[in-house]
Amino acid sequence: xxxxxxxxxxxxxxxxxxxxxxxxxxxxxxxxxxxxxxxxxxxxxxxxxxxxxxxxxxxxxxxxxxxxxxxxxxxxxxxxxxxxxxxxxxxxxxxxxxxxxxxxxxxxxxxxxxxxxxxxxxxxxxxxxxxxxxxxxxxxxxxxxxxxxxxxxxxxxxxxxxxxxxxxxxxxxxxxxxxxxxxxxxxxxxxxxxxxxxxxxxxxxxxxxxxxxxxxxxxxxxxxxxxxxxxxxxxxxxxxxxxxxxxxxxxxxxxxxxxxxxxxxxxxxxxxxxxxxxxxxxxxxxxxxxxxxxxxxxxxxxxxxxxxxxxxxxxxxxxxxxxxxxxxxxxxxxxxxxxxxxxxxxxxxxxxxxxxxxxxxxxxxxxxxxxxxxxxxxxxxxxxxxxxxxxxxxxxxxxxxxxxxxxxxxxxxxxxxxxxxxxxxxxxx
Numbered sequence: 001x002x003x004x005x006x007x008x009x010x011x012x013x014x015x016x017x018x019x020x021x022x023x024x025x026x027x028x029x030x031x032x033x034x035x036x037x038x039x040x041x042x043x044x045x046x047x048x049x050x051x052x053x054x055x056x057x058x059x060x061x062x063x064x065x066x067x068x069x070x071x072x073x074x075x076x077x078x079x080x081x082x083x084x085x086x087x088x089x090x091x092x093x094x095x096x097x098x099x100x101x102x103x104x105x106x107x108x109x110x111x112x113x114x115x116x117x118x119x120x121x122x123x124x125x126x127x128x129x130x131x132x133x134x135x136x137x138x139x140x141x142x143x144x145x146x147x148x149x150x151x152x153x154x155x156x157x158x159x160x161x162x163x164x165x166x167x168x169x170x171x172x173x174x175x176x177x178x179x180x181x182x183x184x185x186x187x188x189x190x191x192x193x194x195x196x197x198x199x200x201x202x203x204x205x206x207x208x209x210x211x212x213x214x215x216x217x218x219x220x221x222x223x224x225x226x227x228x229x230x231x232x233x234x235x236x237x238x239x240x241x242x243x244x245x246x247x248x249x250x251x252x253x254x255x256x257x258x259x260x261x262x263x264x265x266x267x268x269x270x271x272x273x274x275x276x277x278x279x280x281x282x283x284x285x286x287x288x289x290x291x292x293x294x295x296x297x298x299x300x301x302x303x304x305x306x307x308x309x310x311x312x313x314x315x316x317x318x319x320x321x322x323x324x325x326x327x328x329x330x331x332x333x334x335x336x337x338x339x340x341x342x343x344x345x346x347x348x349x350x351x352x353x354x355x356x357x358x359x360x361x362x363x364x365x366x367x368x369x370x371x372x373x374x375x376x377x378x379x380x381x382x383x384x385x386x387x388x389x390x391x392x393x394x395x396x397x398x399x400x401x402x403x404x405x406x407x408x409x410x411x412x413x414x415x416x417x418x419x420x421x422x423x424x425x426x427x428x429x
Contacts, residue, residue, distance in 0.1 A: 019053050019054055019055070020051060020052075020053055021052040021053060021054065021057075021077060021085065022051075022052055022077070022079075022083040022084055022085045023049065023050070023051060023052065023083060023084045023085070024046055024047065024048050024049065024050050024051075024052050024084075024085060024086075024087055025048060025080055025084045025085060025086050026048055026086045026087070027041070027044075027046060027047075027048065027086075027087045027088075027089065028086060028087070028088045028089070029041075029088075029089045029091070030088060030089065030090045030091070031090050031091040031092055031093060032091055032093065033093060034093060034096060034123060034126045035069055035091070035093060035123060035126050035128070036126045036127050039067075039069075039126070039127055039128045040064060040089065040091070043060075043063045043064055043067065043200070044060045044063065044064070044089070045059055045060050045063075045200070046060055046087055052077070052085060052087065057075050058245070059245070060075065060089075061073045061074075061075055062245040062246050063200070064089070064091065065246065066244075066246055066247050067128065068094075068122070068404060069091075069093065069094060069096075069122065069123055069128065070091045070092055070093055070094060071092045071093070071094055071348070071361035071362075071363075071402075072091070072092045072348045072361045072363075073089070073090070073091050073092075074089075074090040074091075075087065075088070075089055075090070076088040076090065092361050093123075094122070096120075096121060096122050096123035096124075097120070097121045097122075098120060099117055099118065099119050099120075100117070100118050100120055101115070101116075101117055102114065102115060102116040102117060102118050102134065102135075102136050103115050104425065105425065106139055106140065107314075107315040107316055109324065110423065112139040112140075113138050113139055114136045114137065114138035114139045114140065114141075115136060115137060115138045116134065116135045116136030116137055116138075116141075117135060117136075118132060118133060118134045118135070119132075119133045120132055120133075127149070127150075127151050128150055128151075129147070129148065129149045129150070129151070130146065130147065130148040131146070131147050132144070132145070132146040132147075133145055134146070139170070140167060140168060140169050140170055141167065141168055142165060142166065142167035142168070143165065143166045143167070144163065144164070144165040144166075144167075145162075145163070145164045145165070146161075146162070146163050147160075147161070147162045148160070148161045148162075150197070152194075155196065157196050157197035157198065158194070158195070158196055158197075159193075159194075159195050159196070159197060159203075159205075160192075160193065160194055160195075161191070161192070161193040161195075161207075162191070162192050162193075163189065163190065163191040164189070164190050165187075165188075165189045165190075166187070166188055166189075167186075167187045167189075168184050168185070168186055168187070169184065169185045169187050169308075170184055170185075171183050171184070171185060171219075171222065171307075171308070172308070172310075172312060172315060172326075173222070173307035173308065173310055173328060174326050174328050183215060183216065183219045183222070184215075185213055185214070185215055185222070185308055186212075186213070186214040186215070187211070187212075187213055188211065188212040188213075188214075189209060189210075189211050190209060190210050191207055191208070191209035191234075192207060192208055192209070193205050193206070193207035193236075194206055194207070195238075201241055201242055201243050202239070202240065202241050202242075203238075203239070203240045204237075204238065204239050204240075205237070205238045206235075206236065206237050206238070207234075207235075207236045207238070208233065208234070208235055208236075209233065209234040209236070210231075210232075210233050210234070211230075211231070211232060211233075211234060212229065212230070212231040213229070213230045213231075213308060214228060214229045214230075215228045215229075216228065222306075222307050222308065223306065223308075224269040224270050224304060224306050225269055225270075230269075230270060230306065232263055232264040232265075232267060232270045233264070233265055234261060234262065234263055235261070235262045235265070236259060236260060236261040236262070237259070237260045238257070238258065238259040238260070239256075239257070239258045240255075240256070240257045240258075241254065241255070241256040241257075242254075242255050242256075243255075244280075244282065245282075247404070248400065248404035248405070248406060248427060249340075249346070249365070249367065249398065249400045249406050249427050250280075250282045250290075250292070250427075251282060251284060251288075251290045251340060251342070252282050252283070252284045252290065253282050254280070254281050254282070255278070255279070255280040255281075256278070256279050256280075257276070257277075257278040258275075258276065258277055258278075259275070259276040260273065260274075260275055260276075261273060261274050261276070263302075263309070269304070270306075271302055271303070272300060272301060272302025272303070272304065272305055272309075273300070273301045273302060274298060274299070274300050274301070274309075275297075275298065275299045275301075276297075276298050277295070277296070277297040277298075278294070278295075278296050278297075279294065279295045279296075280292070280293070280294040280295075280429055281293055281294075288341065288342040288345060289339070289340070289341050289342075290339075290340045291337070291338070291339055291340075292337070292338045292339075292340055292429070293335070293336065293337040293338070294334075294335065294336045294337075294429040295333075295334075295335050296317065296332070296333070296334040296335070296375075297331075297332070297333050297334075298311050298331060298332045299331050300330040300331055300380065301380075305330045305380075310328050310329065310330060311328070311329055311330065311331060311332035311377055312326055312327065312328050312332070312377070313325075313326070313327040313332065313334065313375055313376075313377055313390060314326035314327060317332065317334050317375070318373070319334070319373045319374070319375055319390045319391070319392045319414075320371060320373050320392040320393075320394055320410060320412035320422060320428075321373065321391065321392020321393065321394065321412040321413050321414030321415075321418070321419075321420065322390055322392055322414050323392075323412065323420055323422050324420075327376070327377045327390060328377060329376075329377030329378045329379050330377075330378070330379045330380050331377065331378050331379070331380070331384075332375065332376075332377045333375055333376060334373070334374075334375035335373070335374050335375060336371065336372070336373045336428060336429060337371065337372050337373075338369050338370065338371045338372075338428065338429075339369065339370040339371075340367055340368075340369055340398075341367060341368045341369070342365065342366075342367050343366045343367060343368055344364070344365050344366040345365055346363055346364065346365030346400050347363070347364060347365065348361055348362070348363055349361070349362050349363075349364055362401075362402040363400065363401065363402045364399075364400065364401065364402075365399075365400035366397065366398070366399055366400065367397070367398045367400065368395065368396070368397055368398075369395065369396050369397070369398055369408075369410070369428075370394075370395050371393060371394060371395070371396070371410070371412075371428065372391075372392070372393040373391065373392045373393070374389045374390065374391045374392075375389065375390055376388060376389050376390055390414075390415075391414060391415040392412050392413065392414045392415075393412070393413055394410055394411045394412035394413055395410065395411060396408055396409055396410025396411060396422070397409050397410075398427065405425060405426070406425070406426055406427040407423075407424070407425060408422065408423070408424040408425075408426075408427070408428065409421070409422070409423055410422040410424075
């Protein structure tokens, strides 16, 4: 019998330490009972006639897992003559159509709990199309419909997204004039995005949306129109470059995202724009140790930026050491650096007592993290200076969990040596 050489879930070639394995003769995909084969094939870096290396295998496994269609991905090679191999890709599919209870926290704040239910189809027609219907109560109740197809036939590599949402958001501004008590903002949104996948790592897109925001008349100073209702179109452009190994807890690769959004056209009161920059780099030092950093920047342009679209440190963007303190301004810069050390490399565990195959494969790993954060917000009327940065540093333990969750327990200190414990459900970046 000719042995089949296996590549474990953690991407280690078990039979040899050699980097170059051989020449690919053919590719066989197993386990994709619902997912179309072309969805898998267009994500991989293995082609017949190519030289097969361990790096290519690792990247292929990570890209397929990051689709969030599979509980696990295995790659095997079947030796043939003259150093040629057949490549076997074995996937374990998730359950794609199901209602799911919604429970979570917003802005990394456990006081902002929300709950509800969603009806999901994460692999509509077996072509990685997404259809979501969300409804949640608790903090900032909302209703949303979302559809995405990565298979737009208008042009090669095209994708389309559509979103319609209704929500009641809490005021986030800490400096709205005259207002001394909290209030809610009714928010009506619709977005259509049209984009193109340039290659495995690059996307470009443009989107058009329309937004209506409404507050009670007594809080009308929170809007740009005196009526308490702002309504305006939004035009956006974007570019993304992504070579991360995994998008839940990344240990190597680069991520860069740029967006330009223009709010309002031919309107006297509403006419401003925002530029968003997000750069992340993950540099492996030695096996299981990575140095990672992130730079996030938002620049606003226009005579008047409304209070509901100001930038903040303390909500989705955080400085550990000042985790719950709010800082507000028209512009924001935030930088983070981490030393990530895998203590238990992520593995896939079969939970035998769960009879449903789509739910009995779980991912688990543990990492320790040393971190340092710094950032600030400022207004356009103020000249930016590299002074008065808000700073924090510390260490923590990250538990890498199924379904792309990361539970973080961290201890942070700020520049005044004030300390805090941080509990969060997502990777820092």
